[in-house]
Amino acid sequence: MLVIMRHGASQEQIENVINFIKKKGFDAHVSTGELHTVIGCVGGKVVDPRDIELLDGVKEVIKITSSYKLASRIFQPQDTVIEVNGIKFGGSHTGVIAGPCTIESYEEMDETAAKLKETGVKILRGGAFKPRTSPYAFQGMGEEGLKIIREVADKYGMAVTSEVMEISQIPMFLDYVDILQVGARNMQNFNLLKELGYVNKPVMVKRGLSATFEELLMAAEYVMSGGNREVILCERGIRTFERVTRNTLDLSAIPVIKKLSHLPIIIDPSHGTGLRDKVAPMSRAAVAAGCDGLIIEVHYDPDTALCDGAQSLYPEQFSDLYSDLKKIAPIVGKSIDTQEIKTV
Ligand code: PEP
Ligand code: MN
Numbered sequence: 001m002l003v004i005m006r007h008g009a010s011q012e013q014i015e016n017v018i019n020f021i022k023k024k025g026f027d028a029h030v031s032t033g034e035l036h037t038v039i040g041c042v043g044g045k046v047v048d049p050r051d052i053e054l055l056d057g058v059k060e061v062i063k064i065t066s067s068y069k070l071a072s073r074i075f076q077p078q079d080t081v082i083e084v085n086g087i088k089f090g091g092s093h094t095g096v097i098a099g100p101c102t103i104e105s106y107e108e109m110d111e112t113a114a115k116l117k118e119t120g121v122k123i124l125r126g127g128a129f130k131p132r133t134s135p136y137a138f139q140g141m142g143e144e145g146l147k148i149i150r151e152v153a154d155k156y157g158m159a160v161t162s163e164v165m166e167i168s169q170i171p172m173f174l175d176y177v178d179i180l181q182v183g184a185r186n187m188q189n190f191n192l193l194k195e196l197g198y199v200n201k202p203v204m205v206k207r208g209l210s211a212t213f214e215e216l217l218m219a220a221e222y223v224m225s226g227g228n229r230e231v232i233l234c235e236r237g238i239r240t241f242e243r244v245t246r247n248t249l250d251l252s253a254i255p256v257i258k259k260l261s262h263l264p265i266i267i268d269p270s271h272g273t274g275l276r277d278k279v280a281p282m283s284r285a286a287v288a289a290g291c292d293g294l295i296i297e298v299h300y301d302p303d304t305a306l307c308d309g310a311q312s313l314y315p316e317q318f319s320d321l322y323s324d325l326k327k328i329a330p331i332v333g334k335s336i337d338t339q340e341i342k343t344v
Helices: 011-023 049-053 106-119 143-155 167-176 190-196 213-225 253-260 269-273 276-288 315-332
Strands: 002-005 027-032 037-042 058-062 082-084 087-089 093-099 123-125 159-163 179-182 203-206 231-235 265-267 293-297
Touching: 002 011, 011 027, 011 037, 011 049, 049 058, 093 106, 093 315, 106 123, 106 143, 106 315, 123 143, 143 159, 143 167, 159 167, 167 190, 179 190, 190 213, 203 213, 213 231, 213 253, 231 253, 253 265, 265 276, 269 276, 269 293, 276 293, 276 315, 293 315
Parallel strands: 093 123, 093 293, 123 159, 159 179, 179 203, 203 231, 231 265, 265 293
Antiparallel strands: 002 037, 002 058, 027 037, 082 087, 087 093
16 A cells, blocks of 8 residues: 655654554555655555545555555656666666676686776676586585675775575675675575565565566565665576577566566576577667666686686677667667776
8 A cells, every 4th residue: 555645745744644554553665756755555454545545644545456565666656776886777877787607716706807897897796605506516605705706896996796595694795795686596585585675785686587577576575675675676587498598588577677666677688598699689689678787797718617608708798798788878868887997
């Protein structure tokens, strides 16, 4: 249920409504828009909407039929813009994240990040805890890897994103990363999502291998219901009958999510296709469709990568792609924020 306050409703009236709905057992989530303040009421049992409509300053009460409420465009009409290290996701901004699949060594991260900085990237990716299909595959460097990615990112003035796999890792992640990534395989790990709701850093939720858009938005709702409003959604391909590509990258996620939700939607063309030569065309298409960001795997030497080398771009390929994306974005009213490169 959403309570839309009248334009110009006083703070006292807003607080009065919040107190009323809290007494009825609801949690109140306030969204202050340009025209109206909206109060999202979640969790309570039953209340007669007319009782709220009668309160001073209330314009109307809307019952939301969708199962997600805080993530819904109805709750917040304006786009959520999430800023990390000067890079924005959402609104008129398209943020770019790049880096290797996995943190393998200091040298690997350092060599890769040096190239990415030259291109203008300000957010570095790299997995330290890897959700591998086989228990015998490289599982990641763990905390040692997080230390490496943090050190390298600091050296190049970058922020860090990395995948957190379980609740017990959250405090450790908060020491090293700026965006906590929930992987596709964990999109419905509800306990993890709930706990990330209490974190005061952005959370990136990747779409599950067979998740519907509604399920993805419900995953975001889990995080948001804990109080964390900074959720970035990520389309990374879904499983279909197709076998040529690793997954089927569903770019319809961009217009669909944008209509249903105010949260930024970013695209992962690397896992979405699994093939290096498909990454650039799909990235260009994603930007043309108005995505709010991209997360792209780049390795300084993909042929030696321990994980996902075949879908990782060579730094030169990435740099060419990046300049294409900067040209495409303005056509759809967006811009790609970039690292200031100081030439001496
Ligand atoms: C990743 O980005 O490192 C990753 C494992 O992706 P996904 O969860 O989308 O498979
Ligand atoms: Mn990968």
